[in-house]
Structure formats: C-alpha cells, structure tokens
Amino acid sequence: MQSISAGKYKGIDISSWQGEVNFNQVSNSGVQVVYIKATEGDYYLNPRADEYYSGARSNNMLIGFYHFFRPRVDAKTQANYFSSYVKGKSFNCRLALDIELSDGYGAAEISNMCVTFLEEVKRLTGKDVVVYTYTNFARTSLTNILSKYPLWIANYDVTTPGDNPIWNSWVGFQYSESGTVPGISGYCPLDVFTDGILISGGNTSIPNINQGGTTTTYTVKEGDTLSEIAQRYGTTTERLAQINNISNPNLIYPGQVLKISSNSSAGNTSGGTATTYTVKEGDTLSEIAQRYGTTTERLAEINNISNPNLIYPGQVLRISSNSLTGSTLGGTATTYTVKEGDTLSEIAQRYGTTTERLAEINNISNPNLIYPGQVLKISSNSSAGNTSGGTATTYIVKEGDTLSEIAQRYGTTTERLAQINNISDPNLIYPGEVIRIN
Structure with missing residues (x-):
C-alpha cells in the first residue's frame, strides 16, 4: 500500500x-x-x-x-x-x-x-x-x-x-x-x-451555477406537473421554466432533474439558518411541527401553505432554525433521530443524560411518547465522562459493529473501550450508541 x-x-x-x-x-x-x-x-x-x-x-x-x-x-x-x-x-x-x-x-x-x-x-x-x-x-x-x-x-x-x-x-x-x-x-x-x-475521461471543470443564490434540485416523478412542483417550493411555473430552459411547461419527464433556485424559496427565517424536511406518506403538518418544536401555523406561513391539511409525499418543507426550542446552555448541540422501538430512557442512557433532561430541552410533555423520525436535541453538556482536559473522539455504533472491531479501527483495545464507556458486557453494544474513544 x-x-x-x-x-x-x-x-x-x-x-x-x-x-x-x-x-x-x-x-x-x-x-x-x-x-x-x-x-x-x-x-x-x-x-x-x-x-x-x-x-x-x-x-x-x-x-x-x-x-x-x-x-x-x-x-x-x-x-x-x-x-x-x-x-x-x-x-x-x-x-x-x-x-x-x-x-x-x-x-x-x-x-x-x-x-x-x-x-x-x-x-x-x-x-x-x-x-x-x-x-x-x-x-x-x-x-x-x-x-x-x-x-x-x-x-x-x-x-x-x-x-x-x-x-x-x-x-x-x-x-x-x-x-x-x-x-x-x-x-x-x-x-x-x-x-x-476520477471518472475516466471525466471533465473536472465544474461550472458555477449559483447565480447569486444557493441552488437545489428536484427529480421529476411520474405524475408530477411543473405547476405542482412550483407550488411545493414556493415559486412559479414561469420561474422554473425559465431557469431550466423549458419551452413547454406542460411537458416534463420522469427522471428529469429540475434546478430550484434558492431565490424562489418563500418565507423568512428572520436571520436564522433554515433546515428542511421531506414529507413522507402519512405525515401531517401538525405532526411535523410537533417533531421540530414549532407550530402548524408557523410551518404553513414560511412554506406558503394555504391548506395545512394538504401536504404531499416528496414535498420539501422549510423548518426555520428559529423554530427549534431548547438551549444547549452554551454547549454544542447534537441531534438524534428516533428509530422504531426507541424509548426516551434508552436514548438518555446512550448519551449519558437523563430522561427528564431530554424531555425538557425537546418540550416533550409525555416521556413515554416519542415517534420514529422525531429529531431530538441532545445537549453537549449532557455528555458523560471527562477526557482530563483533552478533546474526546466519539464513534456512533452501526448495525453489525462489535466492540473489538471498533477498537481495532482506532488502534486501542476492547478492554480500554469497555472501561472508559462503563460497558459491563463488551459483547453487548447497540446501534446508535455513542462510544468514547479516548
């Protein structure tokens, strides 16, 4: 090598x-x-x-x-x-x-x-x-x-x-x-x-398509119309036709990649940073609002949704950063996306914090009720352990990982990882568990 x-x-x-x-x-x-x-x-x-x-x-x-x-x-x-x-x-x-x-x-x-x-x-x-x-x-x-x-x-x-x-x-x-x-x-x-x-014969010169704003893309699906796509992204059919050189707005193809200029995006994050959420089948605006600690009315407002009961799978919703509640008390926040079968107490245990703390910073009134796909804030001040003044490296366990493999990747021992992570059984680790490496 x-x-x-x-x-x-x-x-x-x-x-x-x-x-x-x-x-x-x-x-x-x-x-x-x-x-x-x-x-x-x-x-x-x-x-x-x-x-x-x-x-x-x-x-x-x-x-x-x-x-x-x-x-x-x-x-x-x-x-x-x-x-x-x-x-x-x-x-x-x-x-x-x-x-x-x-x-x-x-x-x-x-x-x-x-x-x-x-x-x-x-x-x-x-x-x-x-x-x-x-x-x-x-x-x-x-x-x-x-x-x-x-x-x-x-x-x-x-x-x-x-x-x-x-x-x-x-x-x-x-x-x-x-x-x-x-x-x-x-x-x-x-x-x-x-x-x-590099791809053989590939052109490594990439043109700048920004034109003053950030550009995202959307891949056309069967049954889509340009007017529906424009509505989802808070822009107009004419604008999409113009920036994609479409001469006939009634003629788009499944698999076609459309540029969506950021200048088309509606709403204002009041100076905050915006994140997005792609609607899945079965979602409701009220559930999405609850997951992100905001309101149905706020999401409808910043996404130009006239009917809050009508959202579409594949629709990209802007979630204003100012919607997110809770504080990291001066620390850096990380997030965890709830998976099926998770409980708040298990998540708290993985991150070295308490159920009460997670419920508090995520505005959860019932700690026994969390949803797959819900994004939880995990305050950095929740992290357990001390690296004696050093910077801690962490690893998030993936399905199929073993502690011995993780130890080998990082040039340490199973025993050392078990010791600094308070793992009583080195054969028992969980996907999503955060392992401290040093």
Whole structure:
C-alpha cells in the first residue's frame, strides 16, 4: 500500500451527520474533493444530499457520491435506488459502494452482492465505480473477486494503510474519522485521493451555477406537473421554466432533474439558518411541527401553505432554525433521530443524560411518547465522562459493529473501550450508541 503522501487531492466525505456545511470555507481551506452520502439500503435518502451537491458545485469542487450497502436488501434494488438519485447530476469521482457490514453473511456471499451492485450501477449510469471499506473488513469479510475494482480504504491514525489480501494499492485513503475542517462544525472524515478516483475521461471543470443564490434540485416523478412542483417550493411555473430552459411547461419527464433556485424559496427565517424536511406518506403538518418544536401555523406561513391539511409525499418543507426550542446552555448541540422501538430512557442512557433532561430541552410533555423520525436535541453538556482536559473522539455504533472491531479501527483495545464507556458486557453494544474513544 502507498503511504498518505501518494495522495494528490485533499478530500472529505460527508453525510447528514455533518449538518450545515459552508462549502466556500471548505474549498478555501484546500479541500478539493467532497464525497456525499446519497443513499442507504433501499429506504434512506440523505436529506441534505441536494444541499451538499449544490454547495460543492457552486464552489467548483470535485464531487462524488456513495451508497451505504445493507446486505439484507437485494443488491440490484439498492443499485437502482442509488442510480436513480445520481442520474442527471454532474460529478467527477467514481460512484462509491460503502461496504462495512456483513449482517451474518460469509465473505463469498457479501463479495458477490457487492459485484452485483457495482455492475448494476455501472450498467445504469455508465460511470466508473470504487469500493470503500476498512482494512479489517477487507481482511476478514471480502474476497479477491473484488480486486478488479479500485479501493478507497479506511484505516485511522496511520500514515500507510495496513495490508489486505485483495488490494495492494488505493485510489482513496480515509485516514481520520474525526478531523476538523473550516466550514463544518464538529468532526468530519478526512481523505486523500489519487487521480484514480476520477471518472475516466471525466471533465473536472465544474461550472458555477449559483447565480447569486444557493441552488437545489428536484427529480421529476411520474405524475408530477411543473405547476405542482412550483407550488411545493414556493415559486412559479414561469420561474422554473425559465431557469431550466423549458419551452413547454406542460411537458416534463420522469427522471428529469429540475434546478430550484434558492431565490424562489418563500418565507423568512428572520436571520436564522433554515433546515428542511421531506414529507413522507402519512405525515401531517401538525405532526411535523410537533417533531421540530414549532407550530402548524408557523410551518404553513414560511412554506406558503394555504391548506395545512394538504401536504404531499416528496414535498420539501422549510423548518426555520428559529423554530427549534431548547438551549444547549452554551454547549454544542447534537441531534438524534428516533428509530422504531426507541424509548426516551434508552436514548438518555446512550448519551449519558437523563430522561427528564431530554424531555425538557425537546418540550416533550409525555416521556413515554416519542415517534420514529422525531429529531431530538441532545445537549453537549449532557455528555458523560471527562477526557482530563483533552478533546474526546466519539464513534456512533452501526448495525453489525462489535466492540473489538471498533477498537481495532482506532488502534486501542476492547478492554480500554469497555472501561472508559462503563460497558459491563463488551459483547453487548447497540446501534446508535455513542462510544468514547479516548
């Protein structure tokens, strides 16, 4: 394996965990490549993917997308899901498969699934691909059937990735999961890349499409009309037709990617930072308002909704940052999205805080009643433990993780992690649990 000095391009990879990103600051800091998490399985679309894509494009960065693979979901279905998102977008870097879970499958089975996914993505998009994984997973859970694909390897706190039996070189090296970059609050994975990460014959010159505002995009679905899309985004049919060079507003196609200028967006966040929420089937405006600690009336007002009982799956709602209640008492706030089966007491325990504290800062009147998809604020002052004056690195447990694998990634021991996290049974950790590393 090459050392880190073989890298030609400085890069980062980001998911919704990074929150709001100032791409102008990121670019000015010397970062050239940004990989954006697009999808996971066949059910998750990064709610910030379009926002990140627009920000990176407007700052002339080299862009790539990655898909987090779920072995229990059909590989071709996942490939279709990922490809449907990236189609119509301009990007310079290979489409990446993020494989780091086995879910009980053997190395041969997992590797065959990966090949199926990668070949289907190539067929559907006509673009080059790359495999992202970490060193121990490559050693234990994959086979050399994947050797024909370039490698983007994760191996932290070293200058040269460890050897594995499949690849002897990399096109991408993720050397830290807890770096800091201007323009991003909190930690961010850091990478270096070679020319091999770029799509063959790809144009690395990305035009600036910002035109003074931030641009997002919308992919047309079957049954959509331009007037309905305009209404969802608080703009006009004429404006959408103009910025997308549409001569006939009655003629749009499923899969067509429309630019939605930020200057079209209605409402005012009174100087605050806006976040967005994409409406899902079964949602009501009152439930969404409750999740975000605001009111139905406020959401209707800033989204120009005349009938609060009428919202659409796929509709993007602006949620003013000034709607969010609670205080971090001078600390930095993080958030947690409730999953099915979660209880407030379990979440409190994971983050080293109390049920009462979470209920208080999230305006929850009944601690026994939380909803899947609800976004909870977790005050940084809730975090337990002391790093004796140092900066703590944390890791959020994913499905299929073991404490021993996490320890190996960070060059520590299972015993040490169990000790500093008060884990009595090292074989029992939970997805979503936050593990302190130092």
